[in-house]
Amino acid sequence: xxxxxxxxxVGIGQTEFSKDSGRSELQLAAEASLAAIRDAxxxxxxxxxxxxxxxxxxxxxxxxxxLGITELxxxxxxxxxGAAASATVQLASAAVASGAAKAVLIYRAFxxxxxxxxxxxxxxxxxxMMGGPDFHFAYGLDTPAxxxxxxxxxxxxxxxxxxxxxxxxxxxxxxxxATNPAAWYYGKPITLDDHQNSRWIxxxxxxxxxxxxxxxxxxxxxxxxxxRAKDMKNGGVRVKAAxxxxxxxxxxxxDYYRDDLAEFEETRTMxxxxxxxxxxxxxxxxxxxxYENFTPVVFLALEGHGFxxxxxxxxxxxxxxxxxxxxxxxxxxxxxxxxAYIHGVNNILEGVRQIRGTAANQVAGAQxxxxxxxxxxxxxxxx
Numbered sequence: 001x002x003x004x005x006x007x008x009x010v011g012i013g014q015t016e017f018s019k020d021s022g023r024s025e026l027q028l029a030a031e032a033s034l035a036a037i038r039d040a041x042x043x044x045x046x047x048x049x050x051x052x053x054x055x056x057x058x059x060x061x062x063x064x065x066x067l068g069i070t071e072l073x074x075x076x077x078x079x080x081x082g083a084a085a086s087a088t089v090q091l092a093s094a095a096v097a098s099g100a101a102k103a104v105l106i107y108r109a110f111x112x113x114x115x116x117x118x119x120x121x122x123x124x125x126x127x128x129m130m131g132g133p134d135f136h137f138a139y140g141l142d143t144p145a146x147x148x149x150x151x152x153x154x155x156x157x158x159x160x161x162x163x164x165x166x167x168x169x170x171x172x173x174x175x176x177x178a179t180n181p182a183a184w185y186y187g188k189p190i191t192l193d194d195h196q197n198s199r200w201i202x203x204x205x206x207x208x209x210x211x212x213x214x215x216x217x218x219x220x221x222x223x224x225x226x227x228r229a230k231d232m233k234n235g236g237v238r239v240k241a242a243x244x245x246x247x248x249x250x251x252x253x254x255d256y257y258r259d260d261l262a263e264f265e266e267t268r269t270m271x272x273x274x275x276x277x278x279x280x281x282x283x284x285x286x287x288x289x290x291y292e293n294f295t296p297v298v299f300l301a302l303e304g305h306g307f308x309x310x311x312x313x314x315x316x317x318x319x320x321x322x323x324x325x326x327x328x329x330x331x332x333x334x335x336x337x338x339x340a341y342i343h344g345v346n347n348i349l350e351g352v353r354q355i356r357g358t359a360a361n362q363v364a365g366a367q368x369x370x371x372x373x374x375x376x377x378x379x380x381x382x383x
Contacts, residue, residue: 008236011040011222017340032218041233049074049101085344109218159311167195177334245270267304
């Protein structure tokens with residue numbers, strides 16, 4: 001039996017990212033999937049496994065028919081929305097490593113702006129997503145921005161993180177998006193004043209520009225064995241490690257009931273396993289893709305992964321480390337704030353492009369890329 005490190009990403013595909021796609025979510029999934037399959041030099045009949053999210057509306061059998069896939073031997077869905085972004089790769093790679101499937105398609109597609117908008121008040125919808133009625137809704141916690149801000153407030157207060165500190169990250173993300181033709185905010189950098197003057201969403205934590213986008217679009221990935229990848233169209237990018245961490249007492253949305261709200265404990269424990277499995281450490285990472293539904297999570301993730309000490313992320317960012325010329329370029333495509341929000345899977349595509357050497361904002365000599373979704377993560381490297 002092989003290990004996850006014996007698998008590789010061999011194909012990536014995406015649609016354009018927009019606010020009104022004009023197509024069904026199934027069509028977006030099919031377009032992105034076919035692009036990924038062709039990028040790998042495969043045909044739909046070569047795909048025998050599929051992985052997506054529990055939140056994806058696109059049925060595997062419907063997508064099968066759209067693409068012309070003849071048989072599936074493996075299907076899986078990762079829960080928790082964006083927290084499962086890297087978990088999709090863990091599931092797909094585990095299937096290939098175990099022999100359960102030979103070529104697994106990962107897809108995620110939705111009309112989050114023109115269709116169901118996750119960022120709008122929706123107590124009933126969140127209650128259903130969490131498995132039933134939740135008493136938090138009685139206190140007005142009915143949007144992700146409100147829900148997460150209550151948690152972030154403890155971190156910001158403990159370490160003296162200000163709104164301007166958050167804005168410095170957003171300025172960098174938008175700088176990277178401004179030079180990425182695929183990004184919604186291509187050609188649209190901002191200043192710190194722009195961030196500070198954007199309207200409050202949850203005062204005093206989140207401005208409008210601290211919140212990820214609501215995007216229409218689709219992305220897809222094809223995973224197979226590393227041995228097979230060596231002879232394929234674009235070679236392959238090795239999945240050196242992929243894992244998850246979900247701690248006792250944790251909660252995906254209302255994560256208020258742990259000993260220390262100023263630490264993202266799952267990020268720390270997940271990254272400890274990643275470093276061990278990959279035989280690497282924070283200083284070995286050339287580029288990092290960090291899930292950011294909201295700006296503060298980047299600060300918590302930088303500290304959780306060990307790139308800086310607790311409470312020092314604001315200084316790490318202020319000193320320029322996350323810029324393209326810095327010691328750890330972060331979200332070189334613009335991230336979920338600048339490129340698009342496709343539940344963080346577009347971050348994986350950018351990680352693959354960095355290893356391939358084809359990114360719009362290419363980091364010279366990139367050999368190891370961390371893709372972090374806070375509770376799931378992976379490390380990519382060359383074959």
